[in-house]
Amino acid sequence: MDDRELAQLLEAIETIHEHARRMGLDGFPMRYEICPADVLYTFGAYGMPARFSHWSFGKAFYRMKTEYDYNLSRIYELVINSDPCYAFLLEGNSLLQNKVIVAHVLAHSDFFKHNYRFAQTSRNMVETMSAHAARIRRYEMRYGRESVEALLDAALALQEQVDPHQALRRAPPVEPDEASKAPLRPSTPYDDLWELDELSTQARGEQTRVDGSNSRPGEGCRDLLLFLAEHARGLAEWQRDVLTIVREEMLYFWPQMETKVLNEGWATYWHARLMREMELTEEEAVEFARLHASVLARSRTHVNPYDLGYHILLDIEQRFGASGPGMSQPGDAAWQKLFEIRETETDLSLVRNYLTRELVEKLDLFVYRRDGDEWVVTDKDWHRVRDELVQQMTNCGVPVIVVADGDWRGSGELYLEHRYEGIQLDRVYAERTLPYVFRIWGRPVHLETVLDGKRAVLTCDGGRVVWK
Template sequence: MDKELAALEEAIEDIASLARRMGLDFFPVCFELCPADVIYTFGAYGMPTRFSHWSFGKHFRRLKMQYDYNLSRIYELVINSDPCYAFLLEGNSLVQNKLVIAHVFGHSDFFKNNCYFSYTSRKMVETMAVHAAKMREYEFKYGRREVEIFLDAAMAVQEHIEPLGPLSKLNRDGEGEEEEKTDRESNREPTRQTPYDDLWALDRTPVKPKYQERPKKIPLRPCKDVIGFIMRHSSILEDWQRDILAMLREEMLYFWPQLQTKIMNEGWATYWHVRIMRELDLPDEEAVEFARLNAFVLQPAKMHINPYYVGLKIFEDIERRWDNLTEEEEYCDPGRKKGQGREKIFEVRSLENDVSFLRNYLTKELVEELDLYLYERVGNEWVVVEKDWEKVRDGLVSRLVNCGYPYIVVEDADYDRRGELYLKHCYEGLELDIPYLEKTLQHVYLLWGRPVHLETVVEGKKTIFSYDGKKNTRRS
């Protein structure tokens, strides 16, 4: 065992040194060997330390069953933090761990340098441990069942946040806070300079304060941060419940960039593990095992895209095209020179997310090479319905908008002047799942305390679903 650990430590040093020479800039990485149960617990919870909830146990059961039946397995788990924490699966061969280690350094470089991760907390492992301790405290104080019921409701809307980033607004509700602040300041009396300043006011005509007209609608602009809006404006929530919403929102803000960049992140890590492993002086048997493992990682899937495969191919295509410019490309962009492929992929890694990555760099040739298509269920069969490359690209991009979640906004928090919550689904061609929608409205009612409504489109018609605490209704 000591000999195996020594060989693993040596491999980590060699791979880290090689990765730096290739231009990767990553956080320090702490590796730890873990048994399968621990790895799959971390995979289900998303972090080594997090609060307990039945949905995490459900996810763990599914992951562990797939591992037990050899249907799939998690080879590694890496945490976006400074330093990064990476967990390796016990029982992996040395060459498996070498591949995983090289892959981890690619992820760490992406975490450190992609602009969408620049707004995330690098100390979230510690923060989630604090959240877990507070959740246990609330369970002890208010009862585990009470906390779990509230968590069920809160987690039903946890994905509906306004992600942090350079374009995010400080006034997230759109409630005109700056305007109100200006009005308050204009009505404030002048600061007194001496104790006798009030005597000069005796000869002045009193100035009536400006009438503060009630906003016509709250929020003034649609608010995407549904969970944050409810946290701040629900009249029925207690302090501990607002705190739980704040914790869930903070954790979701941490996970959001990972959802935004799944294809890019995995493609980038795969790009580098392939090149690092090729540079290592592997014995013949390890080289053969690496080829087999890498082929398994890059195996295309029938019913969904493999992010490792698609991301890798796009990065390789970008590098090839920027290394070998056509005469037309050189003419159209005189500042662009041949041989800048590696520089270009580092630029793409820093600035893009999955939506812009596919929109800008998924070409006709790649769609044909990767054999990408759109499919849907027709009768009792799944059939290919589109092979045109632009429609395929646009179809893939549309499924990645808002990380694949429905785009829901708070339209009115005082609907019909009754304090009811009116939400709107920004429909873009994909209908909502109606049973799921109706169940979610019941959870939102628990958070808001008054009837809730959701406007969407069903079969081409505007439809409003409502829940009043007793039953679901719908009207067109």
């Protein structure tokens, strides 16, 4: 990009910002950075300009980069929830592409600033994560790359097992020292006798639990990473720190996972609107139409969040009185409704409250599933489609696993419970993931779930992983 093009870009940004302000968008101050594809894809893979190093990011980077090199997919921008808000533009974007991206990321910035799910997120995460990276690098030098990697492998496998709503409600009742204080009896030849005793205590425990009293260490805690960081016995301080880092970063990203449809819909709505305000040449208009269409491109096997979010918002706008798509005016009812939704909804509530029968039919959404070795459309009923979407969005599609007992049978073993809601766990994945819990916990771990309609317990004692 030469100086003349840069000047054009600056001018365009100025105009877009002006239009956005007039229409009520209110984001953080923007920092646009122009960077080459390699760098943009690195950021894409890591989610941040600077993040700790792990081979899984290298794998993601490689995949994205290859797809870019083969022209299979291309990301044009990356935007970061921070104040100021960083947006990275791909070097080699045309002026028009950059205009669209600026309009798009302005709406993201506004969304980050106003959506209630983001209220708790740190706005200094760029610096924080860069500091995390430096700390982890120090640990690598001090404790060896292999041991840090082994811990990160485990922590990243469990990173989704956090409680994203923790900040919004009271922390679960965990007595911090209970687990670590739990007395370990010296082993004696009479242990089996004591176990009999324990069995009856256990039975009693079951009853008290039904009664609602809460006496087990960590019981009900669904923030597994936090629980492990605080209560796993054998961990060194740096290891607890690594777990905390992974957890903190996941909690920062979680609201973005929860609002993918709404956030992208919002940004798409606004880039379309703001581009309408711009004076485009004929070629630019064609290029824009093409770009906008590619953003909304559909796939038979996935729901495109841009497309779904965009159409739900357009539908709401019209239902609340706008004369056409993108025709609401600052201050009128439709405009107010849209701005209220961007503040108070997540994907889950957006779909539950605003996905109508007409939309499901218009967007030709359907439910499909595997039947033998084919994928078959099983339902077109709009209730089913909506409910299925809602279910997939619940907890971002991550199974909820809670601590049932952090000192099972008084032996310091960890008993986890999958909150089964009709869809069973991936058996193989569970078998491979539980050893990671063991790696951190350091004692046998158990996971209770339901397989084929029957209660099943997976146990890992370090060596073997067995179902009971």
